[in-house]
Amino acid sequence: MDPKDYCFSTQISHLALDIGGTLIKLVYFSPNGDNSQDGSIVVGNGCSVVKGRLCFAKFETRKIDDCLDFIRFNILQHSGVQHPNGTTRDKFPVKEKLGIVFDKEDEMHSLVSGVNFLLKTVPREAFTYLDGQKEFVQIDHNDLYPYLLVNIGSGVSMIKVDGDGKYERISGTSLGGGTFLGLGKLLTKCKSFDELLELSHQGNNRVIDMLVGDIYGGTDYSKIGLSSTAIASSFGKAISDGKELEDYQPEDVARSLLRMISNNIGQIAYLNALRFGLKRIFFGGFFIRGLEYTMDTISVAVHFWSRGEAKAMFLRHEGFLGALGAFTSYKDQSHSNDLKPHHQAVQRAVLKCSGDDSFRHTLVAANINDGEAIECSINLV
Ligand SMILES: Nc1ncnc2c1ncn2[C@@H]1O[C@H](COP(=O)(O)OP(=O)(O)OP(=O)(O)O)[C@@H](O)[C@H]1O
């Protein structure tokens, strides 16, 4: 288990789930203990406001049962929701596994809603990262659109956003976070994303990447704007080094791989921004993980190719865009006559569970410290 994982108990009243190719993202609302007894303050018209926090957790998709146990424990223990037969131990079909109803939301729609929500409501959400400097960007709500959203998950989606609910997926690439982790595991024998990142911190990409200087006798190719230290060919030195994989340090391989993936995404993003005349590019997805080297590489690629015209921006809650967007669509249910508690799920994955349905009576572990909680209140109609 990840050392950052720890056990805890919290109260979940509303939740949204995004089940991706690599990770499951969970956004849930946890009411404050200081609300009135049923957790809400009535404000009139039968409307009540509940104060609390939006919390974030992530789980590996292959360990979906941990996620379901986490939700089940925290919803059932606190909210008194009962399984149909009143016990948490019995088997029940996958859809009913949690004893709650999920409404499905479109993935791209959720991503866009998530970013718009963050940019409009959460202060100091967006920032630039260049030359080791993180600078928060003041977002003018009247001058937010258009922008390009680049979501780097297992694969990469590029979406032109023109307004609330106005967007088009204009491009994508299968060379994304999954490629980095998949190739990284094969090439370095590391077991996890964190291990691969740790390796990449210590590595030197120049050992394997072929630089412009390697081809041009140590000099810049200034006529076409390439410095001697620019990468001419990722992994290119391996062609003629006469080395086997084992002869390279895993740290250097990890570094080259991270650089290659980040550079490539930065370049494709820029080209798409150019295609539609977009000046602002927001990068999200769990691949980024707030990592300085990744953000720097992407920013440099965008800066370099756009000659400073376009700006790469990052988001504090980068990994939870889809789940947040699904969460924000709760309001769409406000006029529903259906009194069952609905929760949101990004529509893209079939829930898969192992055959073992026995409920563990331990507190379930979740990696909850990845996204800062957001203080907020929700209206219940
Ligand atoms: N703890 C982690 N475990 C596994 N991958 C991680 C972890 N942290 C960051 N990553 C990176 O994030 C990527 C997954 O990002 P994200 O959760 O945004 O995408 P996804 O929803 O799983 O994929 P997709 O949207 O393509 O279905 C992984 O492929 C990996 O590169």
Ligand SMILES: CC(C)(CO)[C@@H](O)C(=O)NCCC(=O)O
């Ligand atoms: C398939 C999705 C949308 C799933 O999140 C994502 O992994 C992705 O955008 N992949 C890239 C696919 C492509 O455009 O080549």
